[in-house]
Amino acid sequence: MPELPEVETVRAGLEGLLKDAVIVRVEPHRSGLRRPFGDLSALSGPVRAVRRRAKYLLIDAAKATLLSHLGMTGSWRIGDAPRAHDHLTLHLADGRRAVFNDPRRFGLAALLDAAGHHPVLAGLGPEPLDPAWDxxxxxxxxxxxxxxxxxxxxxxxxxxxxxxxxxxxxxxxxxxxxxxxxxxxxxxxxxxxxxxxxxxxxxxxxxxxxxxxxxxxxxxxxxxxxxxxxxxxxxxxxxxxxxxxxxxxxxxxxxxxxxxxxxx
DNA sequence: ACGTAGACTTGAGCGC
DNA sequence: AAACCTCAAGTCTACG
Known part of the structure; x- marks a missing residue:
């Protein structure tokens, strides 16, 4: 996958493209990848921020946070024609679409729970760029x-x-x-x-x-x-x-x- | 608990 | 040349 620098690059790009955009509909194209997507409909609403933890992206909407992992070959893109291996589309109020694509399907997408947690985040070690990690x-x-x-x-x-x-x-x-x-x-x-x-x-x-x-x-x-x-x-x-x-x-x-x- | 091999999946390529 | 082959930014599980 994309390692930390690649995920951080995607995070910064996605935040610039999605911040304040409004998600009006979440359209999965399959039931899941590494894990089931679960019900993603609570993601509808304005995007507040895009964060990163380890190699995971966190897209914060008003009422829910989408956790995603790019696996080895995952990517996010905005407003394109459909492509092979598109697995999840976020339809935006301005007509653009944010699409998660992943040919090898090692990626992951799911919502955090009400407490902001998810099992894959438990047990992760320190962030390498944290000054406290020495x-x-x-x-x-x-x-x-x-x-x-x-x-x-x-x-x-x-x-x-x-x-x-x-x-x-x-x-x-x-x-x-x-x-x-x-x-x-x-x-x-x-x-x-x-x-x-x-x-x-x-x-x-x-x-x-x-x-x-x-x-x-x-x-x-x-x-x-x-x-x-x-x-x-x-x-x-x-x-x-x-x-x-x-x-x-x-x-x-x-x-x-x-x-x-x-x-x- | 620890450490490694295998599995998962699709696509690229002249190495390994 | 081709791919019936091997290898690939990552995790997760199952064995010793």
Whole structure:
């Protein structure tokens, strides 16, 4: 999916396009995706804000909040002709339509409950761009863990928003070998890693995220951060720092590229 | 509890 | 060239 920078880019775009627009009708095109949509009709009314928590979007209307997740291939767009894999349409009073499209159907859409909660939000870890999340906090979360550090920073209970692209890029930038047992990182390494995660996420947000094949902004544009990848999908190619051939391995089932010389 | 593999799904592509 | 193949921004479950 879209990781945090992509979701944040969609959030900002959707907020600009939807704020103060009035939803007059919610039209599902199937019963659900990863989970049933449930009854979405309470979403009708003016849109107040579009928020983000982890990789989830929250569209606040007057009487309800729509939670959505883009899965691997989900997108929101405004006012287009219908397309294959459109799953949910929000009809607006001005005639535009906000449409959720997702070819692989790993996404999610549902309303928050009356208390503003949803089961998928329970148990999520800290936001990586929260100033309170620092190396010391990460070190505490990793204590005793033997799994690879890369798997741990992709675990949404440890920290949210980091997926397979930005985990690899942040580990390269902090010179940490992705397969190192997480609990053995010292405080200095945790500080470096947290700083690298924040920097790479902020850089990616500033250029509208990464587009590999599917990701598009709510306004239809693509991201640009894919041009700045230093290790992602670069197995066999030279390290941008030392020139050594980057290695490619699987960690917890996810392809991982890293420099055998720069990352320890 | 912890860690990993497999499942879910559709589309892209010369690598793996 | 093609795709009967493998791989993909993510979660969720089921096993050891």
């Amino acid at each position: 190396g010391a906090a990460l070190r505490v979360a990793l204590r005793g863990r033997k799994a690879a550090i890369k798997a741990m920073i992709m675990d949404q209970r440890i920290v949210v928003g980091v997926g397979n692209i930005y985990a690899q890029e942040a580990l390269f930038r902090s010179s940490i070998r992705p397969q190192r047992p997480a609990g053995r990182l010292d405080l200095a390494a945790c500080h470096r890693l947290v700083a690298a995660i924040k920097t790479v996420l902020n850089e990616a947000i500033s250029v509208g995220g990464s587009t590999i094949s599917d990701f598009v902004h709510a306004g239809g544009g693509t991201g640009l951060f894919q041009h700045r990848f230093q290790v992602y999908d670069r197995g066999g190619q030279p390290c941008v720092i030392c020139g050594a051939a980057l290695r490619r391995t699987a960690i917890a089932g996810r392809t991982t590229c890293w420099c055998p010389r720069c990352q320890r």
